Amino acid sequence: MGNSSSQAMNSPVIVAAQARHTATLIFLHGLGDTGHGWADGFRMMKLNNIKCVCPNAPIQHVTLNAGMKMPSWFDIIGLGPDGPEDEAGIKTASNILKTLIEDEVKSGIPLNRIMVGGFSQGGAVALYTAMTLGKPFAGVVGLSTWMPLHKQFKELTTADYIKDLPIFQGHGYEDPLVPFRWAEATSKLLKTVVKNHSFQSYPMGHSSCPQEMMDVKEFLEKTLP
Template sequence: MSAIVPAACKATAAVIFLHGLGDTGHGWAQAMAAIRTPHVKYICPHAPVMPVTLNMNMAMPSWFDIINLNPDAEEDESGIKRAAESVKALIDQEVKSGIPSHRIVLGGFSQGGALSLYSALTARQKLAGVVALSCWLPLRNSLSQSVISSNKDISVLQCHGEEDPLVPLIFGSLTVEKLKMMLNPSNITFKTYPGMAHSACPEEMMDIKQFIEKQLPPINQ
């Protein structure tokens, strides 16, 4: 299930945005509604509930298991790949409803941002862009240029708070360096926000709005 902000007029483009660990799609649907573009539909799916190792095996909405948050931590490879397949199925669903994949921006925050990056790099569908907020690149050591088929030239907006205590800024910096090795570096934008913790801020939301409007311009009917 997803929280959906419908387009104000005929939807000719879509944004699929994945929330962070322990959250639901509702909060981000509200945030997207505040920066909406009339011809764009916003889809904010809810993650399944599962036990999360990082949080003492408590069950909560999570796209995949997180063992811990240091850079060398073991990763839930099968869970990440399974979650990416469900994201690609969501993209296919929009394509079936008449929105071509190159008119879809994929995005997410924290764990959702990590999944949006991994899904875009491994998708066969050509996407319009990725918005990766306060996140990291999962399975980065097993990802190589050879994996990326359709999205070598994808535009990426990566954003990070400079005071993030949960996913430190260095994660964002290392991720952007890795992405620049795998993708066309001139299409990657990395923005940091002074004083911002593991959250969003109005300035970041305006940057997201501008990125979406640039990647998903209206189609002249």
């Protein structure tokens, strides 16, 4: 299953709110990336009251890439939806995200004003964390992603707060890495327990696009006014 252990991460990239900080989005990048690119995207949104925290994944071995070391939240063993998953690594990454959430609460931001999100692998961590946090918070942004450990989904989603959790899911229907059918399956799964779920598709591959980012901004400003 590869190496799930992680080295010390670099400090998150922070995008300050344009005005008084009353809410926070913590957004995790995808495999092999860093928080800097997504921070630039959120900076361009000029969010009035929302601070964006874009952490950097630890450097670790990735089985799918011949064991090479790269920024990764957990090991990717294969691309099949029914293949083995790095459960320990997913839970470790989720605990990192939960610590970042706790840091925001300690700084004075209420949990119901904190949203989590991510792209691809980072979005998978965000979705898993959303299902397992154990207490209500502001919502989730999942881009070009999937629900990890989906075979355990019914066991993960017993908390009452989940049904009212706002979730925005965006995906390119030409995605060659995380196929669109995975996104559809994830959407279908989420809708079995979540009432406030939005699923949008875009003419793109494994990336983002201006329209998706506009939709994300609208979701953020609506959910965290």
